[in-house]
Structures are given as structure tokens and as C-alpha cells.
Amino acid sequence: MTIQYERPVSHAAHWARRLALFSCTLFIAVVLSHRFGPLTTPHFLALAGFASAMAAVAVLLAAFGLARLWQVGARGGKASLVALLFSLLPLGVAGAAGYSYFYKPALFDVTTDTAAPPPWLAVPSAEQDWLPRAGAVTPRDREIQLEAYPALSGRRYEGALDRVYQGVRKVAAAYGIAITAEDGLDNILADLEDLVVDPNKAAQSPDALGEVPIPEARPLETPITPHLGGPGDVLLQGEWRSPVFGFRFDVVIRLREEAETTLVDMRAASRYGPHDLGIGADLVEGYLKALDAELLGIAGD
Secondary structure (H helix, E strand, C coil): CCCCCCCCCHHHHHHHHHHHHHHHHHHHHHHHHHHHCCCCCCHHHHHHHHHHHHHHHHHHHHHHHHHHHHHHCCCCHHHHHHCCCCCCCHHHHHHHHHHHHHHCCCCCCCEECCCCCCCCCCCCCCCCCCCCCCCCCCCHHHHHHHCCCCCCCEEECCHHHHHHHHHHHHHHHHHHEEEEEEEEEHHHHHHHCCCCCCCCHHHCCCCCCCCCCCCCHHHHHHCCCCCCCCCEEEEEEEEEEECCCCEEEEEEEEEEEEEEEEEEEEEEEEECCCCCCCCHHHHHHEEEEEEEHHHHCEECC
């Protein structure tokens, strides 16, 4: 009489593989829809959290399947390993986001000038859904930023306002910041006009002044609304999206001419939620480093 041993099958392992595959596929679809599609950040976080929760359940089932394999030799070891591999992506991203949420300051607006941040040309607004946050940034928030990011500061360049403005626009385009509004460009035009020399006037002698023209403002260059910043400030506001997940940030850059130098300050705010997970500070620091490289040779201390 021949006795044939039949190995038991671990149904938990096979269910783990199905759940892990579904959660990984859902997570990738949600990321693509948020990065390139119309999915908003609150809905993205809800769906990504659901996918991560299913991946966690898949890990538990896979662990049970591996335990059954060790105890009674049940089939399902490969299915459990596949489930663990598929669960790495959603759980890994969720773990990194959780670490940033708990160990980085709860800020959604950071700036290089905490005393007088660059003002918004158009105050950003978005439907927060289930991610409510405070309406305004408090002085306490600025103190928390100084403690968390003490090296986040503006830049001073020994160059004319128009030269720095060209570098700011070039780096913004290369960095993925889409400029949507500008203010104070008449200050740059005034600097450029000061450099223009009329050859006819240069040929005249100092005594032959002739008629003195009365200066008049050109209608097309006269600002319709008053400047939001200082009298000599140039403001640029734009939008930026993180490269992988597409988190939206509103950005404003301020250029201020002081004596023979130009001071550049920056402000970045996440459009959704009370916590930017540290992305805002990385955005500002990365942009200013790229601007330093672009304006290499005229950067001051």
C-alpha cells in the first residue's frame, strides 16, 4: 500500500498576493492620476492611505502564510514572498510620509524672511476638504521655522536688478516654477532707461541746454494698481509641483535693490493641508542653490 503525502494549501498566502497586487496597482494609478490628472491632494491622500492599509493587511496574511509553511509545510511560500514585494511600494511611501509628518515641523508656509515675508500677488486658495488648516500664519509658526530651518535665508547678489531678474526667471523655468503674475517691473525698466545715453544730447555742450522737457509718465508703463511690496520691489508669483507625486505649491519671489546689491527672498506654501512634510523648505533651498549657480560670480555674502 502506497501512502502519498499531500501538502496543505495556505489560503492566506494566496489572498495576500491578491491584496498586495491590487493595492500596488491602485497606488500607482492614484499617483499617476494626482501627478498628471485631475485628482486633488485630499482625494489622493485618502486613496493612497486606503491602498497602504490593504498592503498592510496583505503583509499580515503573507506572514501567516509563511508561518504555515514553516509549521506544516503548507503551499503558499512563493505567494507570500510576492505579496511582500508588491506591498513594499505603498507601505514604503506611507512610512516615509509618516516619518516626515511626525518628525518635521507642522508648517505649510515657509519663507526666507520671517520678519517681513514677501506678500502674495494673489492669495492662494483651494478647497481643503478633510484637510483643514489655520487661515493665517502666526508669529509662532515663524519661530518654529527658525528653529527647524535656521539656514533658510535669502540671497544677496552684487548685481543690478535687471541682471538678477533675468537669472530668477531662467532658474524658475528650469526648476519647474510656472510664473503666473508679476509686479514692480517698472523698477527694472527704470534701471534700463538710466543706462541709455542719447548721442545727440551727449554731443551738446554743457552750456547749450536748450529747452528742458517736462517729464511725463507713459500710460502703458504706469501701474494701474499700487505695488504690494516696497516701492522698489519686484515680485514674481508662480506655481510648482513636486516631481514624483505632484504636490502643488504656491511660490512668490521678491527682488529688492539695496545700494549696489540685489536681495532675493522667497516664500513657498503648500496648497493643501496643514503640513508640507518638509517639501517647502527643500523647494526654497533647492531653488536658491540653483540661482547661486546661475549667478555665479556676482553672489555676495
